[in-house]
Amino acid sequence: xxxxxxxxxxxxxxxxxxxxxxxxxxxxxxxxxxxxxxxxxxxxxxxxxxxxxxxxxxxxxxxxxxxxx
Amino acid sequence: xxxxxxxxxxxxxxxxxxxxxxxxxxxxxxxxxxxxxxxxxxxxxxxxxxxxxxxxxxxxxxxxxxxxxxxxxxxxxxxxxxxxxxxxxxxxxxxxxxxxxxxxxxxxxxxxxxxxxxxxxxxxxxxxxxxxxxxxxxxxxxxxxxxxxxxxxxxxxxxxxxxxxxxxxxxxxxxxxxxxxxxxxxxxxxxxxxxxxxxxxxxxxxxxxxxxxxxxxxxxxxxxxxxxxxxxxxxxxxxxxxxxxxxxxxxxxxxxxxxxxxxxxxxxxxxxxxxxxxxxxxxxxxxxxxxxxxxxxxxxxxxxxxxxxxxxxxxxxxxxxxxxxxxxxxxxxx
Numbered sequence: 001x002x003x004x005x006x007x008x009x010x011x012x013x014x015x016x017x018x019x020x021x022x023x024x025x026x027x028x029x030x031x032x033x034x035x036x037x038x039x040x041x042x043x044x045x046x047x048x049x050x051x052x053x054x055x056x057x058x059x060x061x062x063x064x065x066x067x068x069x
Numbered sequence: 070x071x072x073x074x075x076x077x078x079x080x081x082x083x084x085x086x087x088x089x090x091x092x093x094x095x096x097x098x099x100x101x102x103x104x105x106x107x108x109x110x111x112x113x114x115x116x117x118x119x120x121x122x123x124x125x126x127x128x129x130x131x132x133x134x135x136x137x138x139x140x141x142x143x144x145x146x147x148x149x150x151x152x153x154x155x156x157x158x159x160x161x162x163x164x165x166x167x168x169x170x171x172x173x174x175x176x177x178x179x180x181x182x183x184x185x186x187x188x189x190x191x192x193x194x195x196x197x198x199x200x201x202x203x204x205x206x207x208x209x210x211x212x213x214x215x216x217x218x219x220x221x222x223x224x225x226x227x228x229x230x231x232x233x234x235x236x237x238x239x240x241x242x243x244x245x246x247x248x249x250x251x252x253x254x255x256x257x258x259x260x261x262x263x264x265x266x267x268x269x270x271x272x273x274x275x276x277x278x279x280x281x282x283x284x285x286x287x288x289x290x291x292x293x294x295x296x297x298x299x300x301x302x303x304x305x306x307x308x309x310x311x312x313x314x315x316x317x318x319x320x321x322x323x324x325x326x327x328x329x330x331x332x333x334x335x336x337x338x339x340x341x342x343x344x345x346x347x348x349x350x351x352x353x354x355x356x357x358x359x360x361x362x363x364x365x366x367x368x369x370x371x372x373x374x375x376x377x378x379x380x381x382x383x384x385x386x387x388x389x390x391x392x393x394x395x396x397x398x399x400x401x402x403x
Contacts (some may be wrong), residue, residue: 031396038393039204039211039234047386048207050091055374 073164073391074155074190075384077201078148078181080133080247081223081351083113084378085155086385092378093155100147101129112150121266135224135243137170137177141184149188162191164391168384169399170225171197172241178399194398196387198222198380199229200236202349205383206373210234214344215337219326219362219370220380221352223247226322228329228346230337234397237337240329246352248318249274256314261304263293274355277308280319281357281364319358323365330366345369349379 037043075086078098085094096113103110104126111119111129119129132143157163165185169178178195185193199220200210208216208231216231224245230238250270257265257273265273269291277289286308295302326346330338348359348370359370373379387394 034393035234035396036211038390041209041211043390044204044207044386046389047205047382050382050385051205051207051375051378054092054378 072156073166073388074152074157075166075168075381075388076148076151076185077168077198077381077384078133079168079222079380080131080135080225080245082377083147083151084381085151086381086388087155088385088388091385092381094151095378096151097131098133098147099129099131100143100150101127102143104128109146109150112147120268133224134247135170135245137173137224138180138184141180144180145184145187148184152189157189159189162189164192164194164388165190166194166196166384166388166391166398168198168201168380169195170222170241171199171227171229171236171239171399172225172243194395195400196384196398197227197229197236197239198225199227199239200231200397201380201383201387202373203229203231203347203383204386205375205379205381206347206349208347215333215340216344217329217333217341217346217368219346219348219350219353221245221322221348221350221355221358223351226325226350226352228326230329230333232337237334238329238332240325240332242321242325244318244321244325245350246271246274246355249278249315249352249355252315252318253278253311256310257291257293257304257306258296260310261293261306262296263291263302263304264296265291265293269293273306273311274315277306278311278315279308279356279358280312280315280323281361282312283308283357283360319355319361322352322358323362326362327366330368341368345371347371347373349373349376351377 073088077084083098087093097117099116101111101116101119116129123129132140138144169181182193199218202220203210203216203218210216210231213233219228222245225243226245227241229236250267253270253273289306291306292303346368353376363370
């Protein structure tokens with residue numbers, strides 16, 4: 001009986017380890033995918049918008065200066 | 070509830086991006102102190118105007134050199150004041166992402182994060198400047214293609230090849246636009262016998278400095294103190310002599326770009342010929358520098374639309390997508 005319990009425990013532990021390892025590799029894949037998605041042009045719309053805003057403002061300033069001089 | 074922040078803690082300027090709001094602060098990284106009491110008298114633009122013009126009891130200093138903290142205590146006080154100015158208090162402790170040169174040492178990294186935490190940040194993480202610059206310059210770094218970015222700051226110049234959200238090749242030198250200013254100061258002192266301050270040297274660089282011959286070249290009149298008589302004196306400087314004077318720092322920067330190109334894997338190298346390299350940072354605005362790099366590497370060089378803000382915008386994007394991009398922090402799992 002005790003041998004059976006030990007065998008079951010070992011099998012359960014092995015299964016647990018296999019599941020955890022598979023989950024970890026799945027996690028790595030999804031983390032990487034999430035990172036790449038967060039760097040995609042869609043996700044970066046805010047940055048693009050701010051870049052456009054800043055370059056518009058600076059070109060307006062330059063126009064103002066050249067009109068003023 | 071504190072809004073999280075991204076900080077571009079540059080040798081020359083400090084920019085702060087607030088989550089959901091955009092850039093909320095853009096000031097020179099300068100602090101003015103009372104030499105006797107140690108009290109802070111001014112920071113940012115106000116302190117910058119004091120450089121070289123202070124009475125004996127006031128000192129206006131840049132607490133960062135070559136992208137690294139040279140005076141920990143002063144940097145901490147400067148960061149604390151900057152955070153206060155953007156609304157961070159003792160009760161609102163934001164998460165902070167700070168852009169630093171990729172070549173800083175472990176000790177220097179620790180100094181920056183400790184300074185930010187002690188200044189009021191709940192959590193401080195670092196991101197490499199070229200990576201932030203590539204995001205801020207809106208390069209397609211999520212794709213498996215070679216993106217090359219050259220970030221020329223006040224104290225460091227970094228060139229990186231980025232693909233699939235990671236740095237593939239990197240080359241950094243602790244040479245930046247302050248070294249160009251110093252070269253101009255030395256030249257004027259040696260060849261014309263007059264002493265000029267670092268702000269005047271910067272003005273000369275902006276007015277007539279160039280890395281290669283340009284079409285609209287003019288001379289500049291400079292006033293300084295005659296080293297022999299001690300009296301004010303005016304001299305006329307030509308663009309050729311300034312170009313020669315700054316040749317050493319300029320060629321160091323160009324050589325580091327060439328070394329980075331040599332480190333890049335061949336599959337990515339061919340992408341540069343089509344896509345070009347992107348120049349960001351205040352130092353990249355030096356007249357003729359893009360043309361000089363283009364001539365020496367035979368790779369097209371493009372100027373970012375936002376050369377001065379690209380780094381903080383990139384870090385701002387990281388703070389907006391903190392959980393998805395936290396693996397990009399220095400020292401995180403790669």
